Amino acid sequence: MNVFDAIKLRRSIRSFEDKPIEEEKLLRVLEAGRLAPSAKNRQEWRYVVVKNKELRRKIAVASNNQYFIAEAPVVIVGCATMVDYVLSGGQPAYTIDVTISMDHMTLQAVEEGLGTCWIGSYKENEVRKILNIPQEMRVVEIMPLGYPKFLPDPKPRKKLEEIAFYDTYKE
Amino acid sequence: MNVFDAIKLRRSIRSFEDKPIEEEKLLRVLEAGRLAPSAKNRQEWRYVVVKNKELRRKIAVASNNQYFIAEAPVVIVGCATMVDYVLSGGQPAYTIDVTISMDHMTLQAVEEGLGTCWIGSYKENEVRKILNIPQEMRVVEIMPLGYPKFLPDPKPRKKLEEIAFYDTYKE
Numbered sequence: 001m002n003v004f005d006a007i008k009l010r011r012s013i014r015s016f017e018d019k020p021i022e023e024e025k026l027l028r029v030l031e032a033g034r035l036a037p038s039a040k041n042r043q044e045w046r047y048v049v050v051k052n053k054e055l056r057r058k059i060a061v062a063s064n065n066q067y068f069i070a071e072a073p074v075v076i077v078g079c080a081t082m083v084d085y086v087l088s089g090g091q092p093a094y095t096i097d098v099t100i101s102m103d104h105m106t107l108q109a110v111e112e113g114l115g116t117c118w119i120g121s122y123k124e125n126e127v128r129k130i131l132n133i134p135q136e137m138r139v140v141e142i143m144p145l146g147y148p149k150f151l152p153d154p155k156p157r158k159k160l161e162e163i164a165f166y167d168t169y170k171e
Numbered sequence: 172m173n174v175f176d177a178i179k180l181r182r183s184i185r186s187f188e189d190k191p192i193e194e195e196k197l198l199r200v201l202e203a204g205r206l207a208p209s210a211k212n213r214q215e216w217r218y219v220v221v222k223n224k225e226l227r228r229k230i231a232v233a234s235n236n237q238y239f240i241a242e243a244p245v246v247i248v249g250c251a252t253m254v255d256y257v258l259s260g261g262q263p264a265y266t267i268d269v270t271i272s273m274d275h276m277t278l279q280a281v282e283e284g285l286g287t288c289w290i291g292s293y294k295e296n297e298v299r300k301i302l303n304i305p306q307e308m309r310v311v312e313i314m315p316l317g318y319p320k321f322l323p324d325p326k327p328r329k330k331l332e333e334i335a336f337y338d339t340y341k342e
Contacts, residue, residue, distance in 0.1 A: 003177045003282040007203050007275055030335050032178050034328055039291060041326050047335040055338055064259065079340070087291030088235065091266055091311055096291065099270040104178055106271075107278065111174040120210060120258030120267065132339040140262055155212050157205055164201050164218040167226055168303040169250070 006110040011154065013115030016071040016146035025112040026074060029145065032108035038097035039087060045101045048077040048131045055130060062126035063119055063142055072144030077131060078102045083138045098140040105143065115148035177281040182325065184286030187242040187317035196283040197245060200316065203279035209268035210258060216269045219248040219302045226301060233297035234290055234313055243315030248302060249273045254309045269311040276314065286319035 001009075030047065038044065050056055051074055059077065060070035069075060078101070080094035087093050106116045119142035127139050172180075201218065209215065221227055222245055230248065231241035240246060249272070251265035258264050277287045290313035298310050 001173055003172060003174055003278045004199060004203065006174045007206050007279065010206075010208070012208055027331075028175060030331060032175065034331055034334060035178050035181075035325075037181070037183055037289060037326075039289075043329050043334065045334060046340065048340050049335055049337050052338045089291050089293045089310060089313075090295050091291060091309075092263075093291065095262055095266050096270050096289075096312075099267050100274045100277075100289075103271045103274040104278075107174045107275075108178065118208060118210075118267075118271075120260050120262060120264065122260045124261050132341075134340070134342070137340075138262075139260060141267075142260075154206075155208075158214050160198075160201060160205055163205060163214065163216055164220055166220050167223045169217065169219050169305070169308075170303075171305070 001111045006107045010106060010110050011115065011152050012117045013148040014068045014117055015149040016144065017149055019147050020073050021114065021146060025114065028112060029105050029108045032104040033101040036101035036104045039085065039093040042082060044080045044082040044094050045098045046079045046081060048079065048133065050075040050077060058130045059127060059142060062130060063122040066119065069119060069142065069144045072146035074145045076143040076145055077127065077139060078141040078143065079133055079137045079139050081137055094138060095140060102141050102143060109145060114145055116143050116145050118143065172282045177278045181277060181281050182286065182323050183288045184319040185239045185288055186320040187315065188320055190318050191244050192285065192317060196285065199283060200276050200279045203275040204272040207272035207275045210256065210264040213253060215251045215253045215265050216272045217250045217252060219250065219304065221246040221248060229301045230298060230313060233301060234293040237290065240290060240313065240315045243317035245316045247314045247316055248298065248310060249312040249314065250304055250308045250310050252308055265309060266311060273312050273314060280316060285316055287314050287316050289314065
């Protein structure tokens with residue numbers, strides 16, 4: 001599947017089949033994240049790949065009771081070490097780097113016929129406790145991964161003229 | 172080109188041909204960003220697409236004299252409106268959303284035979300002034316876009332066992 005088609009076909013999936021993910025597919029999704037660029041090639045991303053059913057349930061609860069997360073056979077919890085580095089432009093490097101890496105995974109998942117949803121709502125300290133993540137690390141995203149029960153319609157997007165401007169910004 | 176090949180072929184490009192980008196290619200790159208997901212579908216990304224040569228030169232200077240940026244025929248400056256929303260997990264929504272959108276662009280660029288580099292080092296206020304970006308908006312990334320003069324070798328990456336752990340985190 002080409003990149004453009006994967007981008008067009010991607011949806012936020014909130015309902016998953018009760019069906020395991022083939023190991024080679026999971027490995028390609030993780031590999032897609034592993035190959036991502038990062039500031040100074042620090043690769044500060046760390047992934048907890050949660051397959052255990054009870055742990056997935058606990059993560060769903062810690063994600064403000066978003067129970068659909070536990071439906072997914074795999075939940076990838078994206079974390080970061082070395083979280084103090086702020087780029088000179090003013091953005092935290094770890095947030096950007098983990099996001100790039102997990103967006104790679106999202107698009108690779110589409111190519112594998114899998115679905116994901118970006119979860120940014122969770123109690124970080126509870127997630128740390130459930131998965132043994134050290135206090136000095138940050139949790140950046142929780143990503144359920146599995147076969148979608150169905151594909152939702154695409155959500156509306158702003159027109160290109162509303163978000164892109166040539167040479168100078170115009171409101 | 173399939174997603175996995177695009178991810179493997181992506182490089183950080185710091186040397187560009189003096190050759191314009193076909194308009195339909197540029198539009199597909201921007202479209203790839205436009206279709207990205209964002210928290211609550213807020214789509215708070217705004218893009219200044221800089222083609223003007225003198226403005227590109229100024230952006231390169233404001234990016235701590237990274238002159239190769241000005242070599243690219245197009246420089247996309249990724250900004251955000253509505254920058255106050257912090258996800259309950261603790262991460263700034265705008266940083267994540269703009270990063271997802273621009274990572275989509277990066278991979279679409281590979282599919283188009285184009286190259287990009289993620290620039291996080293710049294003087295934000297100078298960039299704002301050069302491009303007329305309001306003070307309340309943030310600049311998240313500067314992305315030169317063009318035909319690579321050559322493809323660098325891939326950079327080394329940590330092994331999967333160093334970054335991925337099953338069910339619980341282990342140092």
